Amino acid sequence: MDRVVDAPELSGVRGTLGKKAVTALARSVIAEARSAALAGGSPATLAEVVTRVRERAEARLRAGLTPVINATGVILHTNLGRAPLPKASIERIAATAGGYSTLELDLSTGVRTRRGVHAELGLAELVGAGDVVLVNNNAAAVMLALSTLAAGREVIVSRGELVEIGGGFRIPDVLARSGARLVEVGTTNRTRVDDYARAIGERTACLLRVHPSNFKISGFAERPALSELASLAQSRRIPLVKDLGGGLVVDLPASVADSELAREPSVQACLRAGADLVCFSLDKLFGGPQAGAVAGRAELVKALRDDPMARALRLDKLALAAVEAVLDAYRRGALSEIPVHALLAASLDGLARRVDEWRAALGELGAASETVQSEGAIGGGTLAEAPVASVALRITGRPPEILAERLRSGSPAVIGRVVDGALLLDARSVFPEEDRLIVAALRRALAE
Numbered sequence: 001m002d003r004v005v006d007a008p009e010l011s012g013v014r015g016t017l018g019k020k021a022v023t024a025l026a027r028s029v030i031a032e033a034r035s036a037a038l039a040g041g042s043p044a045t046l047a048e049v050v051t052r053v054r055e056r057a058e059a060r061l062r063a064g065l066t067p068v069i070n071a072t073g074v075i076l077h078t079n080l081g082r083a084p085l086p087k088a089s090i091e092r093i094a095a096t097a098g099g100y101s102t103l104e105l106d107l108s109t110g111v112r113t114r115r116g117v118h119a120e121l122g123l124a125e126l127v128g129a130g131d132v133v134l135v136n137n138n139a140a141a142v143m144l145a146l147s148t149l150a151a152g153r154e155v156i157v158s159r160g161e162l163v164e165i166g167g168g169f170r171i172p173d174v175l176a177r178s179g180a181r182l183v184e185v186g187t188t189n190r191t192r193v194d195d196y197a198r199a200i201g202e203r204t205a206c207l208l209r210v211h212p213s214n215f216k217i218s219g220f221a222e223r224p225a226l227s228e229l230a231s232l233a234q235s236r237r238i239p240l241v242k243d244l245g246g247g248l249v250v251d252l253p254a255s256v257a258d259s260e261l262a263r264e265p266s267v268q269a270c271l272r273a274g275a276d277l278v279c280f281s282l283d284k285l286f287g288g289p290q291a292g293a294v295a296g297r298a299e300l301v302k303a304l305r306d307d308p309m310a311r312a313l314r315l316d317k318l319a320l321a322a323v324e325a326v327l328d329a330y331r332r333g334a335l336s337e338i339p340v341h342a343l344l345a346a347s348l349d350g351l352a353r354r355v356d357e358w359r360a361a362l363g364e365l366g367a368a369s370e371t372v373q374s375e376g377a378i379g380g381g382t383l384a385e386a387p388v389a390s391v392a393l394r395i396t397g398r399p400p401e402i403l404a405e406r407l408r409s410g411s412p413a414v415i416g417r418v419v420d421g422a423l424l425l426d427a428r429s430v431f432p433e434e435d436r437l438i439v440a441a442l443r444r445a446l447a448e
């Protein structure tokens, strides 16, 4: 045991993982070697045991959060961390993280202020809402809205919207946890305003409308416009809550004009249509950190903010710092500084030129590759199905799974996708600054 743990080959991992963790790994590797030998296998040598311990230790070190190059073409990839942050957000996080800040203090008066007030006012101004409350994510936003407005009462939802957004976020379950009772109306494919109108009673707390972020009901289908539901809600004096998800706050660039994404409603459009509260993510099309917002009528937002649950769901100071910097960029109209918008705005010609350059830089190694049209996606549960035109490097002549695995285990790891027996590396979600790295990673993987 001591000879394994103290082996010179393990000095590196002893330094990074710590001797205790290396000892634990050594114990399990030795136990495995012993049972393999007892079962009739040949006994492992000291060198073999040490190598196995080192491999496991290195795998453990790689297992934490590590930057990757996203060549999947999916801009808001939930598994890869959704929206990359603007440089200004990163700088503001760095400036706030290591010391003290004005998180709950007004410097001009020296008096305590409400946490997040600056970002909340800025966001309310941007989307044209009476007020905004910021929470940990959109799931928290929906939960807070429903539990504040509707605990112990009824929420009316169309049967076509009793959906799962992903990661266990199922509308009926969220409603149940908020303490509200679900009243289903209409059918899976068709729901009319009258269906809602008939279900409204004295126990009704609100109407809930869920945006079809990751699914589509087509064919013999119908649902009222948001503005029609808003008129009904207003005439019966109950609030209309919209779970929007996407968090779009500007017009999308011409590059996606003919895609389905062009029909993604903005937060402003939902408020103008008459929704009393709109819940959305800030790490989807808004392009910020993980956070959720509820925007809408001031007295309703205030009720949410004053609910004890808001304290449990509140946003941390680093995310707030990041949100403030994104808001600055929107105020200045500097969309190109927000990575999600920069990636979406890239022209197909520009992407094709870059992929050609990747191939040229690979020389002989890139012989079995071509530049192809591909379909990226916005992803992130935000019209996940809506394709965004893109360009990819398509590599043939190698088993694609093996190549994909080699690229994943490199540093930085490159994540592509295997389609029709070839590996596709999509340029839509790759930053131009990463071109050099992707070429180097490909060189290593193809040369092996």
Ligand SMILES: *Cc1c(COP(=O)(O)O)cnc(C)c1O
Residues within 6 Å of the ligand: 137, 138, 139, 140, 165, 169, 210, 211, 212, 213, 243, 244, 245, 246, 280, 281, 282, 291, 292, 380, 381, 382
């Ligand atoms: C993405 C999404 C959610 C979940 O938002 P998170 O920020 O991931 O918690 C909820 N509802 C809709 C409609 C969404 O698109």
